[in-house]
Amino acid sequence: MALPSYTETRYRIWHYIYLSICAFVFFFLIAPLFVIFPLSFNAEEFLVFSEGMKNLDPDAFSLRWYKDMIYGTKNPWGLAAKNSFIIAIFATIGSIILGTLAALGLSSRHMPYKGIIMATLISPMIVPLIISGVAIFFFMAKVGLAATHTGIVLAHIILGTPFVVITVTATLSGFDHSVTRAAASLGSNPVNTFMKITLPLILPGVISGGLFAFVTSFDEVVVVLFLAGLENTTIPVQMWTGLREQLSPTILAVATCLIILSTLILVTAELLRRRSERLRGINR
Amino acid sequence: MSSETKQILTTDGIPLEVSLKKAEKKNKIKAFLLVAPLLLFLVITYVFPIGEMFSRSIDDKMITNMLPKTFKEMETWDGKELPPEEVFAGFYYDYKALVEKQEHGKLGQRLNKEKNGFNSTTKRLFRNIKRKKIDESVSIKEQMIKVHPNWNKVEYWQAIKRTAPPYTLAKYLKGMDMYYAPDGSVAQVDEDRRIHRILWLRTLEIAFFVTLFCFLMGYPIAHLLATLPMKYSNLLMICVLLPFWTSLLVRTASWMILLQQQGIVNDFFVMIGLVADDSRPEMMYNKVGTYVAMTQILLPFMVLPLYSVMKTISPSLMRAGKSLGGTPFVAFWKVYFPLTIPGIGAGCLLVFILAIGYYITPALVGGASGTLISNQIAFHMKQTLDWSFASAMGLMLLSGVLVIYWIYNKLVGVDNIKLG
Numbered sequence: 001m002a003l004p005s006y007t008e009t010r011y012r013i014w015h016y017i018y019l020s021i022c023a024f025v026f027f028f029l030i031a032p033l034f035v036i037f038p039l040s041f042n043a044e045e046f047l048v049f050s051e052g053m054k055n056l057d058p059d060a061f062s063l064r065w066y067k068d069m070i071y072g073t074k075n076p077w078g079l080a081a082k083n084s085f086i087i088a089i090f091a092t093i094g095s096i097i098l099g100t101l102a103a104l105g106l107s108s109r110h111m112p113y114k115g116i117i118m119a120t121l122i123s124p125m126i127v128p129l130i131i132s133g134v135a136i137f138f139f140m141a142k143v144g145l146a147a148t149h150t151g152i153v154l155a156h157i158i159l160g161t162p163f164v165v166i167t168v169t170a171t172l173s174g175f176d177h178s179v180t181r182a183a184a185s186l187g188s189n190p191v192n193t194f195m196k197i198t199l200p201l202i203l204p205g206v207i208s209g210g211l212f213a214f215v216t217s218f219d220e221v222v223v224v225l226f227l228a229g230l231e232n233t234t235i236p237v238q239m240w241t242g243l244r245e246q247l248s249p250t251i252l253a254v255a256t257c258l259i260i261l262s263t264l265i266l267v268t269a270e271l272l273r274r275r276s277e278r279l280r281g282i283n284r
Numbered sequence: 285m286s287s288e289t290k291q292i293l294t295t296d297g298i299p300l301e302v303s304l305k306k307a308e309k310k311n312k313i314k315a316f317l318l319v320a321p322l323l324l325f326l327v328i329t330y331v332f333p334i335g336e337m338f339s340r341s342i343d344d345k346m347i348t349n350m351l352p353k354t355f356k357e358m359e360t361w362d363g364k365e366l367p368p369e370e371v372f373a374g375f376y377y378d379y380k381a382l383v384e385k386q387e388h389g390k391l392g393q394r395l396n397k398e399k400n401g402f403n404s405t406t407k408r409l410f411r412n413i414k415r416k417k418i419d420e421s422v423s424i425k426e427q428m429i430k431v432h433p434n435w436n437k438v439e440y441w442q443a444i445k446r447t448a449p450p451y452t453l454a455k456y457l458k459g460m461d462m463y464y465a466p467d468g469s470v471a472q473v474d475e476d477r478r479i480h481r482i483l484w485l486r487t488l489e490i491a492f493f494v495t496l497f498c499f500l501m502g503y504p505i506a507h508l509l510a511t512l513p514m515k516y517s518n519l520l521m522i523c524v525l526l527p528f529w530t531s532l533l534v535r536t537a538s539w540m541i542l543l544q545q546q547g548i549v550n551d552f553f554v555m556i557g558l559v560a561d562d563s564r565p566e567m568m569y570n571k572v573g574t575y576v577a578m579t580q581i582l583l584p585f586m587v588l589p590l591y592s593v594m595k596t597i598s599p600s601l602m603r604a605g606k607s608l609g610g611t612p613f614v615a616f617w618k619v620y621f622p623l624t625i626p627g628i629g630a631g632c633l634l635v636f637i638l639a640i641g642y643y644i645t646p647a648l649v650g651g652a653s654g655t656l657i658s659n660q661i662a663f664h665m666k667q668t669l670d671w672s673f674a675s676a677m678g679l680m681l682l683s684g685v686l687v688i689y690w691i692y693n694k695l696v697g698v699d700n701i702k703l704g
Contacts, residue, residue, distance in 0.1 A: 032539060047544070105318030128643075266526055269525075
């Protein structure tokens with residue numbers, strides 16, 4: 001951002017102060033994530049940069065904690081990862097189906113009581129997780145689903161649907177309903193119209209909502225802490241336990257993998273958003 | 285007009301108005317049926333359980349069910365003098381039934397909470413019943429008073445009477461460090477034992493300051509992102525979005541590494557000579573840790589709504605303001621800032637709502653002085669198993685959040701929440 005040549009000195013100074021504040025904030029946001037990377041390759045057991053690491057001595061780095069993560073016997077990361085993926089995938093599918101249907105209904109201009117219903121559907125996102133956790137725990141304990149995968153999947157569908165509802169409703173807000181009417185007038189039945197016309201157009205919104213639901217489930221710990229037994233442990237629960245008891249470098253190896261995963265998700269979400277905007281003809 | 289429209293018929297011979305209304309109704313039902321599965325699912329698994337939390341939090345049926353005869357006889361007792369023989373007899377037979385079911389201990393403990401001394405008083409009655417020392421053919425009142433002089437004190441009977449209603453607000457009062465005094469009025473607990481009020485105030489304080497810090501840090505960068513050319517701003521946007529998508533626990537872990545006493549932040553302070561090497565400040569397990577980590581974690585939720593509002597403000601408005609003689613500051617304050625208020629409202633409310641119910645980060649980096657009300661709820665759910673108290677505190681927190689949610693809905697509209 002070049003300043004015009006006629007800018008007075010004091011505004012120039014202000015401008016540079018403003019830029020340095022911005023630089024500081026961006027640094028504050030992103031830098032903590034990069035601390036984890038090098039420390040996860042630490043050859044020693046301490047969570048500080050050793051002298052060797054500061055001098056870039058190759059012996060100070062090792063893959064020891066990654067090996068421990070995969071082969072370590074006392075860390076059930078394998079089970080946790082398996083559980084996390086299974087739960088997150090099923091929760092995502094459930095959230096997508098329920099959320100997309102609801103968003104289709106909510107976007108109809110005939111929908112009665114739209115405001116109050118929308119507020120109810122979004123509420124799991126707003127209500128503090130600890131309260132959701134207590135309420136869902138009471139329910140699951142009553143129906144006998146506590147400490148089961150099914151119970152956790154259902155809980156994560158509750159927490160994930162608001163994201164799908166929001167993103168799909170947003171996609172549908174720019175949706176031209178005359179295309180579905182055109183399909184209907186050409187003799188297509190509603191299911192066929194949805195599969196062939198509506199779904200391909202709203203797909204970016206559906207997938208990005210699904211990504212949110214996936215991340216929500218994959219990262220969720222509060223509700224799982226209430227619901228999970230030893231068999232249902234997930235990656236966040238293991239991390240939570242590890243962080244509470246003893247901060248071991250193995251956690252940093254796991255964290256590094258999670259950062260890579262979230263980078264992949266970010267890139268996918270960003271590409272989808274751009275594609276959606278292009279499809280809907282929004283030029284920026 | 286109506287007479288003319290009535291003439292128009294559809295091909296089936298039905299008036300158009302009727303036909304349209306029918307179609308409208310059909311569309312309404314269709315739209316509702318699409319929403320119904322999710323709505324039903326949420327009502328059963330989520331809304332009702334929250335309602336159940338409420339009934340659990342006010343439930344006080346235990347004693348009501350344990351002493352049915354006593355409370356029946358007490359209906360006619362005025363509660364000012366020692367109760368008549370019938371009440372004593374009612375209590376005696378109720379208690380005898382409990383002894384047979386081996387539930388007398390629970391009653392003693394519960395009554396002891398109401399009035400100190402009940403535990404020993406009932407235990408002595410228990411021993412006399414076990415040894416069959418009480419003769420049911422003569423006055424039970426006199427025998428009970430002989431067993432323990434406390435039965436001769438009207439306060440003890442008043443305490444029993446207070447437990448008669450099946451519902452109580454005691455858990456809510458406890459959440460605000462108050463309790464029912466022996467005479468039935470609401471009293472405050474001693475000043476040095478008011479832990480919950482401290483927690484509520486601290487939760488509000490931390491949520492408020494985290495929101496403020498997020499605003500102060502988020503506003504400049506949202507402005508920069510909105511005014512930079514696309515190719516730069518897209519790159520910088522990653523700095524906001526990557527933390528947003530990264531696991532909460534990963535970010536908390538990185539702060540735990542940074543803020544520890546031998547951590548990088550402290551190293552840096554020592555390096556620039558701010559603190560001496562042997563007196564490194566404790567930055568974790570206290571409020572500082574909570575503030576720093578929560579601000580970084582919630583900052584994206586402030587930046588994204590601000591950005592989406594600022595993006596829609598035309599840069600020519602600022603130029604117009606300046607060309608009309610305003611200094612850059614005046615133009616900013618009078619033109620730009622008022623236009624961003626919707627974004628500020630949305631971001632601040634969102635961050636405040638999220639901060640007020642935060643659990644994970646304060647539990648890990650907060651220590652004793654940085655924990656919030658959520659941690660207390662979790663503590664009672666998992667450690668003391670006082671679920672009704674946890675429910676009561678959860679609902680108190682929830683009612684606060686719902687008020688803010690309602691304001692948010694009025695100001696921003698929940699369907700306008702922007703994600704990513």
